[in-house]
Amino acid sequence: MNQIIKFGANRVWRTYQGGKLLDTIEGKDSPQDSSFPEDWIGSTVEARNVGREHVSEGLAMVTDDEGQSIPFRDLLHKDPQYFLGSIGDTKRSMDDIPLVKYLDSSTRLHFQAHPTRAFAQERLGLPRGKTEAYVILETRDDVSDPYIYAGFQRPPSREQLKEWIEKQDIKSIESCFDRIPVKTGDVFLIPGGRPHALGEGILMLEIMEPSDLAVRFEFERCGYVIPEQARFMGRGIETALDVFDFSPIVPEKVDAEFRCQPTVLNSDEQGNTLEELVGAKNTSCFTIRRATVNGVFERNEEAFFYGVVTHGSGTLRIGDEVTELEQWERFFCPAGVTEFAYESASGMSILECYPGHT
Secondary structure, eight states: OSSSEEEEEEHHHHHHOOOOOHHHTTTTTSSSBOOEEEEEEEEEEEOTTTTOOOOOOOOEEEEOSSOOOEEEEHHHHHHHHHOOOTTTTTTTOOGGGGGEEEESSSSSOOOEOOHHHHHHHHHHHHHEEEEEEEEEEEEEETHHHHOEESOOOOOOOHHHHHHHHHHHHHHHHHTTTTOEEEETTTTEEEETTTOEEOOOEEEEEEOOSSOOEEEEOOOOEEEEEOOOTTTBTTHHHHHHHOOOOOOOOGGGHHHHHHHHHOOOEEEEHHHHHEEEEEEETTTTEEEEEEEEEEEEEEESSSOOEEEEEEEOOOOETTTEEEEEOOOOEEEEEEOOOOOOEEEEEEEEEEEEEEEEEO
């Protein structure tokens, strides 16, 4: 098996509509929106879809040396030190692997909130919450003002929110938010606890802690009603309300709170550049970098990462092993690969998603 592991499409059913652009990326003849608006890249996480427990969804599959199709996470278990490595004297575990997704929305997503890591550990008995980041890749031509909602700009009281949720007064819930405009290239970090919703017509790369935990406090979108047991993580509404961070993010503080500005880590005279989009200053949950390649870009890394080619094409070379890379392809680079080089004559851009610092 090559050291670089490529992934095919891994579409996952969700409670909202989208995926037409993912169909296009996959080369399907008649791209259309459906209930499969996400592609979980190299995922080691199973999707939690109430009513579809009989369907195995979310886990990425790869072909092993014997030609058998196996879950990617099973391959990682065969040599965790090579694939995942260590941080200091501590071996990395499966809980350190971020969940990376293509997400292509054709409609506004449900209002939701995710638990912090501390809440998940203390209240749910689970190792990871769901702090998440968005890298906006494209917006649809027919959507004139793409946006997200994030954080309460005008927070309700706990009792007011409870009443609105129980009555499904979505107009009142929506009035707590301002639209935050987005464009291609924008990067956002949504910490656990912050209520949010993604607007329609956005293709993005979503990077998050490896869980599928969500408080979905809007129960119906596009005619689909979320089953009760899928709304509040299988708990009651009081536990769900405990997840929320009610502190206000006033409009003039929105960018400082949620929008991430790139930091150049290194660049050379050829125009090769490595930027940090999300790092330790933003969160300890994961790191996101962007490599812009012009010519030959030699790299040294000590941590594993997922790579997603967002522009152009080229190759990734490890010694004599050469992996061809085309736009939209996705791959995994093990921790055991510490020296490699990107090469592109025409230019290439790769998003690299790393584990966090703790």
